[in-house]
Amino acid sequence: MLLIHPWIVDFAAYDFWIKPLGLLYLASKLRRTGYHVTLLDCLDRLHPFMRQCSPSDKSRHRFFGTGYYPKEILSKPPLLKNVPRRYGRYGLPMACVRNVLSTLEAPQIIFITSGMTYWYPGVFDMIALCKTLFPEAPVILGGIYATLCPEHARSKSGADYVLPGPSIPDALRLAETITGFKCFKDTKASIRPAYDLYKVIDTAAIRTGIGCPFRCPFCASHILSSEFSRRNPEDVFQEIRHLNLEMNIGDIAFYDDALLLDQEKHIVPILNKVIDSDVNVRLHTPNGLHPRWINRQLAGLMFQSGFQTLRLSYESINPERQKAMGMKVTDSDLKKAVHHLKSSGFTSREIGGYILMGLPDQTLEEVIESIFFVFSLGIRVSLASFSPIPGTESWKTAAAQGLIDWNMDPLLTNNSILPMVPDPQQKWKLIQIKTLCAQANQMVIRGESPLQNAEWRRQIRVLSSESAY
Ligand code: B12
Known part of the structure; x- marks a missing residue:
């Protein structure tokens, strides 16, 4: 095979x-x-x-x-x-x-x-x-x-x-x-990804559960897996231990959509086991975490167990948009999460907030205000360009409004081309905003605040004052 x-x-x-x-x-x-x-x-x-x-x-x-x-x-x-x-x-x-x-x-x-x-x-x-x-x-x-x-x-x-x-x-x-081969009966309950098939490997991805109980309009998680289920914490820990101690893998990324949900039964025991063991690993969450669930205890466990790259799903400062996502995150949730993470020892460079840009009904001001808010917390900004995904609510709404064709070629949904922003000038401005954010992230890494940098503020403000879409 x-x-x-x-x-x-x-x-x-x-x-x-x-x-x-x-x-x-x-x-x-x-x-x-x-x-x-x-x-x-x-x-x-x-x-x-x-x-x-x-x-x-x-x-x-x-x-x-x-x-x-x-x-x-x-x-x-x-x-x-x-x-x-x-x-x-x-x-x-x-x-x-x-x-x-x-x-x-x-x-x-x-x-x-x-x-x-x-x-x-x-x-x-x-x-x-x-x-x-x-x-x-x-x-x-x-x-x-x-x-x-x-x-x-x-x-x-x-x-x-x-x-x-x-x-x-x-x-x-x-x-x-x-x-025509009669397979052996596989009686073992748990199955692990076959990382040993790599000749050389230094990073791995892991999933502690499948699916997501939330229904964010832009996300396809529930289409990819209609059920939400979690693995046993001991089984997850054994996988981390095996990857780290037997395969010598130093970096592991979580691919879960709702890693922190029901934390007492799930991520807390997993992290406690990592902390109490001889595992020495750097953990990353390239897929965003729900800020609301990051309390003081969890932030401390995340720090002690070796998290290095944390991405928090914020999406937008717009209250209407937060409502449309079922109030999964508010400004105060993000603020508290960052406070707990920083009090536990995480630094600005390790934490990033995801912001969605290029949504069909989004103004440039919304994007910029969201960016200002995230930088005001002293963390980095990760701008995610929106692309409509077949079968999601956002896709259906955009199709019903005539913004996209039901049978649109998937190539046209590439997030790099900001498919829901038809005006080339607006597209160009969003790309400029992305570049300015990359510069600002470097300031955050150096321990400076982009919001205190008058030239940076001027450059980004110029883009918003010209026009909104
Ligand atoms: C982890 C993840 C990432 C990782 C990278 C993952 C990767 N390998 O490429 C990171 C964080 C980098 C990432 C980034 C992005 N992602 Co992402 N990501 C995911 C996530 C959460 C998990 C994917 C995954 O690996 N699942 C785990 C494995 C076990 O599942 P699986 O591969 O689907 O396999 C199952 C089946 O498909 C099947 N299977 C798989 N292969 C095969 C082969 C055969 C032969 C068979 C029979 C079966 C089979 O077996 C598995 C068990 O059931 C999904 C959401 C989700 N719930 O799946 C989104 C998702 C794939 N990402 C998505 C998006 C939008 C993005 C971004 C564009 C976000 C943004 N705006 O910036 C970026 C862009 C990435 C880029 N351009 O480089 C969208 C998909 C968009 C699309 N049009 O396809 C998803 C669906 C999330 C969503 N919003 O709905 N992502």
């Missing part, structure tokens, strides 16, 4: 502890039922072939195991031809992937995962390559794009089977049918 995590095809990409968690769970399950499994992760920056095909460049490796990918420039698809940025394929260069694949014995089945919906060109290129190199092997496609855009994937990807959703059991049944 050959399992593949294809490239990212986009205008920009950065490795924030990206690992194909779903595919690694599938690998583990396939192995336990008796198959021989090989992994090709095109986004593995430590892949031994990466150095051969793309000479090592130290600057690619940055803090805590994150970093840049090599990029091969591609011509833009016609739908994106007017975007004034360079489009490309991120990850192991094509020649390198061909080399890796040509050393393999022909697989019986190829399983391919998929990430963001608008990264589908990388998936299609991989399927085409597999069909050329291994014409006999059926290709099974799963993952996020396959779940959110199943019809698109079925009609256009070239995969033999598209399995949307949490489809690992379906994939096992299909493998049995295709190969």
Whole structure:
């Protein structure tokens, strides 16, 4: 069985502890039922072939195991031809992937995962390559794009089977049918991602539960998994311990959507176990945390257990917008969370607040006021560009208002192009705001406040005073 995590095809990409968690769970399950499994992760920056095909460049490796990918420039698809940025394929260069694949014995089945919906060109290129190199092997496609855009994937990807959703059991049944191999019965209750398939690995992603009980209008979590369930804290701790002490992994990122919910039964025991053990790991939450649940006790446990990168979901200062998200966070929640985190020992550079920009009904003032508020708390700003996701409430509203087409090509929802901001001038201003925020974050890192910097304030204010959209 050959399992593949294809490239990212986009205008920009950065490795924030990206690992194909779903595919690694599938690998583990396939192995336990008796198959021989090989992994090709095109986004593995430590892949031994990466150095051969793309000479090592130290600057690619940055803090805590994150970093840049090599990029091969591609011509833009016609739908994106007017975007004034360079489009490309991120990850192991094509020649390198061909080399890796040509050393393999022909697989019986190829399983391919998929990430963001608008990264589908990388998936299609991989399927085409597999069909050329291994014409006999059926290709099974799963993952996020396959779940959110199943019809698109079925009609256009070239995969033999598209399995949307949490489809690992379906994939096992299909493998049995295709190969005629009678699988072993897998009796073990817990399953772990097969990280040992990497030759060299220094970071990992972990999920302590699936789904999310909230229904934020812009988020697809409930479509990807309709149930919300959590793993046993002891099982999660054992996984962290194994990754850290047996695999020597120093950085672990949580991929959960609601990590802190029901903390006394979940994250508190997990962190207590980490603190009371010989585990020595840096923990990160690239996916935002709910600030309301960060109290003094939890902040202390997070500090002691080794959290290094904390991203708090704030989204916006606009009270109407906060209401539309079910009051999941208020200004005072964010303020209190930051206070507890800082009193526990976290510094400004370690904490960031997510702000959404580029929403269809959002003014520039809303974005700027949200930025000012987050900087007033002495933490960094992480600006997330809004992109409508098929099946979400935001998608339905935008389609009903005629802002997007129901059958819109996923490429047009790329967050880099701010798809819900039609006016090029407004787009340009938001990009300027992003650049100014990056400069301001550097000030925060140096211990300065951007709000005390008159020139910075002037530059950002000029953008808002010109016009709102
Ligand atoms: C962790 C995460 C990230 C990580 C990176 C993850 C990655 N590997 O790429 C970080 C924090 C960096 C990130 C960033 C962003 N993310 Co994000 N992220 C997630 C999150 C929370 C989890 C994804 C995940 O790995 N899940 C864990 C594994 C186990 O699940 P899975 O891969 O889906 O696999 C399951 C099945 O699909 C199946 N499966 C998987 N592969 C295969 C293969 C086969 C063959 C089979 C049979 C089955 C199968 O098995 C698994 C078990 O059921 C999802 C939300 C969610 N709940 O899934 C959002 C999500 C994917 N992100 C989303 C967004 C919008 C973003 C951002 C654009 C946010 C922003 N505006 O800045 C950025 C952009 C990233 C970029 N351009 O680089 C959207 C998707 C948007 C889209 N159009 O596709 C999601 C759905 C969240 C949302 N808002 O609704 N993200």
